[in-house]
Amino acid sequence: MKIFYKSGICVQNGKGTITLDPRKRVENGIVSHAHLDHLMPGALMSPQTRDIMGVRKNTTLARTLNFGEEANLNGFSIMLKDAGHVFGSAMIRVNDALYTGDFNPEGGLTCGKAVPEECEKLIVESTYGKPNLLLPSKEEALSDLLSWIEVETERNPVGVGAYEFGKAQEMIALMNEIDVPVVVTDKIADITDVYKKYGFELEYKRFSEMNEDDKKSPYALILPKRMLKRNSERAEELKELKRRGGRTCFVSGWCAFYPFTRMLDINAQFPISDHADFNGLLRFIEQCGPKEVYTCHGHAVELAEQVKTRLKIDASPLLKVC
Numbered sequence: 001m002k003i004f005y006k007s008g009i010c011v012q013n014g015k016g017t018i019t020l021d022p023r024k025r026v027e028n029g030i031v032s033h034a035h036l037d038h039l040m041p042g043a044l045m046s047p048q049t050r051d052i053m054g055v056r057k058n059t060t061l062a063r064t065l066n067f068g069e070e071a072n073l074n075g076f077s078i079m080l081k082d083a084g085h086v087f088g089s090a091m092i093r094v095n096d097a098l099y100t101g102d103f104n105p106e107g108g109l110t111c112g113k114a115v116p117e118e119c120e121k122l123i124v125e126s127t128y129g130k131p132n133l134l135l136p137s138k139e140e141a142l143s144d145l146l147s148w149i150e151v152e153t154e155r156n157p158v159g160v161g162a163y164e165f166g167k168a169q170e171m172i173a174l175m176n177e178i179d180v181p182v183v184v185t186d187k188i189a190d191i192t193d194v195y196k197k198y199g200f201e202l203e204y205k206r207f208s209e210m211n212e213d214d215k216k217s218p219y220a221l222i223l224p225k226r227m228l229k230r231n232s233e234r235a236e237e238l239k240e241l242k243r244r245g246g247r248t249c250f251v252s253g254w255c256a257f258y259p260f261t262r263m264l265d266i267n268a269q270f271p272i273s274d275h276a277d278f279n280g281l282l283r284f285i286e287q288c289g290p291k292e293v294y295t296c297h298g299h300a301v302e303l304a305e306q307v308k309t310r311l312k313i314d315a316s317p318l319l320k321v322c
């Protein structure tokens with residue numbers, strides 16, 4: 001079995017090819033999850049990913065496969081496993097190879113966990129693939145965020161900036177746990193409505209449906225990062241929040257490494273990630289016990305080097321050749 005990069009991660013045997021997370025429409029593609037840098041209509045994907053695609057790309061053109069069921073695609077045996085990254089995110093088993101997609105062994109409130117499994121070849125994402133890319137414990141970061149929210153919402157509303165799909169719904173679930181009323185933008189509501197269809201009991205109100213009484217009492221507004229850009233016209237949701245003295249924060253793993261309080265119109269930042277950090281990547285690779293490792297997305301070259309020197313496993317980066 002040959003593995004290389006060509007408009008996606010190609011897996012080839014003597015008879016045919018399949019493409020994992022294709023960057024253009026291909027025959028026999030498989031999509032790992034519904035973040036926009038992975039999503040491509042017309043491929044095989046989990047039903048959850050297809051339904052999120054319906055909201056984000058306005059098409060549900062896909063062949064679906066449930067988690068844990070086996071399918072044949074162009075002569076390959078395929079199975080989707082939980083990746084713990086976002087709702088519907090899958091690791092993809094292809095014969096004796098495993099592709100992690102974006103993954104998180106710690107999981108979240110709105111998705112499962114990535115569990116390592118034995119494989120001959122492991123294709124692993126490298127978002128935090130450099131030794132200095134270490135995240136604080138999730139528990140600690142969550143506890144900091146919750147303390148901040150509790151203090152702020154004693155009097156005023158708060159704005160929580162988060163990626164529209166994945167992190168925003170994690171934040172809704174978290175606010176529900178501490179009984180802070182949640183308000184969201186229409187787009188985030190449309191995406192979260194899909195979670196509800198799959199049985200997640202998430203409570204939120206659309207900003208467009210708030211009445212005067214709702215606006216008077218404290219709430220957490222979940223909004224996309226782009227609304228928190230400095231020097232841009234404030235969205236109506238943010239204007240209302242500021243009018244009532246509300247403060248804002250941004251939640252992302254990258255908050256561990258970049259000064260977003262200077263880069264965005266925010267008061268605080270919290271490093272909470274849906275990816276494995278560098279140590280998490282190495283641990284996961286070791287636990288899968290592969291003979292060969294391929295690294296992709298992010299710091300692929302650096303991670304392949306680290307896998308060779310620290311784990312003594314043959315490793316090579318999958319680099320974009322077109």
Ligand SMILES: [Zn+2]
Nearest residue numbers: 033035085102
């Ligand atoms: Zn992702």
